[in-house]
Amino acid sequence: MTALPAGFLLTPPSHKLVGRVAPPGSKSITNRALLLAALANGTSHLSGALKSKDTVLMAAALRQMGVTVDEPDATSFVVTSTGTLLSPDAPLFLGNAGTATRFLTAAVATVNGTVIVDGDEEMRVRPIGPLVTALQSLGIDATSPTGCPPVTIVGTGSFGQGRVEIDGGLSSQYVSALLMAAPLGEGPIEIALTGRDIGARGYVDLTLSAMRSFGAVVEQVDAGTWLVQPTGYQAADLLIEPDASAATYLWGAQALTGGRIDLGVDADAFTQPDAAAQALIAQFPDMPAVIDGSQMQDAVPTLAVLAAFNNHPVRFVGIANLRVKETDRIRAVANELNRILPGLGTEEGDDLLVASDPALAEKLAGRNSRVKIETYHDHRIAMSFALAGLRLENIVILDPACTGKTYPGYWDMLAGLGVELTAVD
Known part of the structure; x- marks a missing residue:
């Protein structure tokens, strides 16, 4: 996809996401x-x-x-x-x-x-x-x-x-x-x-x-x-090895849909610190109640979106540095979680608390209004919140082109796994 629209509406897939995807280089x-x-x-x-x-x-x-x-x-x-x-x-x-x-x-x-x-x-x-x-x-x-x-x-x-x-x-x-x-x-x-x-x-x-x-x-x-x-x-x-931060979206998509996505490389083969997120994602929907994100900062938005569907709330600590990334990612993630459901994300100092609800998809089923996710020109906000669209109806990711910062083929990858993307102007 070369010319991307103003937004993408994701339709939750009715099937498990299964396939082989080679993440881009680190x-x-x-x-x-x-x-x-x-x-x-x-x-x-x-x-x-x-x-x-x-x-x-x-x-x-x-x-x-x-x-x-x-x-x-x-x-x-x-x-x-x-x-x-x-x-x-x-x-x-x-x-x-x-x-x-x-x-x-x-x-x-x-x-x-x-x-x-x-x-x-x-x-x-x-x-x-x-x-x-x-x-x-x-x-x-x-x-x-x-x-x-x-x-x-x-x-x-x-x-x-x-x-x-x-x-x-x-x-x-x-x-x-x-x-x-x-x-x-x-x-x-x-x-x-x-x-x-x-x-x-x-x-x-x-x-x-x-x-x-x-x-x-x-x-x-x-x-x-x-x-x-x-x-x-x-x-x-x-x-150059594949990008571990990009791999977190694939591990997240696999977890949310109960699928199996072969990355062509084992998680323990990565030397990048964000690969540590795989062990936490593997525990979904029982991820820990407290997650220290200090040494896997770029994976925190992915983990936070998964936490919305976890069996119990998750507090992210050690993430103060996320405030000086491409955007203030603590605030951005909290804002967009609350756009999905008020109270879903809370900033407490420099911690992020996600009020998890394993029945979130059922509670929001049938909601007719679209939820337009603001991405703040931040590729990681766009890619992580696209995962919410694998479970929830009417999720629209604005400015999808911002993923070109690190993963130009992200939307092609989702489409290749069978996720329906509808252009929104």
Whole structure:
């Protein structure tokens, strides 16, 4: 589906969803690999990659800085670089791609010249201050008047050396950004967390694994400190695993319909932290009464929609960081659950309480008015609430095109499993 309508009305399927679906490649790994390949000397082949709005924006920014990024097929990038990023002739526009924005803000400090890292209106209210402060402590000329993009970096061709401290409480992406740029330092760089909290530590592990694939030497000094050697990077070939966040929608669809969807990969084969959601989804409709979403943040909207049909209420804790994603996801999920049925979702501080009702579908059966789900330009709200339409009548997902950020084929996937989608203008 190339041109998508203003909304999709979902008809709950009368059959179990059964079939085989290959999730797209991991966005998190693809954007890490693209950047590392651009910082490496030589030609790297990235296969199994995700082609979506976020990764397309990353590739375009790298091309602006003199990197050759070819796309021989729908799931591959071939990246050729000297290992040095050149000063672009215009600001880097990264839409609302958090990974690309945070990662490049650090990496472009290695450019010999001025670089402006910018995004759309949503990105311009997403905090980046802790990363800018950390860069400044390394002697890098980085400024962000609002604490959000745009960020202006005046690079000198190196990433400095010494010790840098970072508050990773808002986002692990700040930590990953520093780690990936550190091998381009003048000497060893020690990166230390200023507190115990970090957005999602599993994503830092993804970063370290990707860095080592391209030749980086990183030592974990303790639970919150890493020592990175100034090795630079060398080109590598990398097979990118499927996206675990995308897999949560398939696991959720399977659970809600009693079906069986073969992803072609076992849940325990994923290295991405969101794969931990599968063990919780497998317990549906008896998911735990309390779910700590701190280490699987992108899976929380999926789990919250399933929780609406659980046998007992579910409280989501450890999810404060969801307030600074593409939208305030705690508020968005609560709002849209309440659009389905008032009182279904409640914000309690930074917790989300879902007042589960296993008979929800029966109680709402025969309701003639359509429930138009506002998606806030957020792909995860659109994809997770589409799962509600597998059980409930008259669910309309507005702005379905926003799923192109990470899963361009999402609606084709549902249609391929036999879900009826009706265009709504």
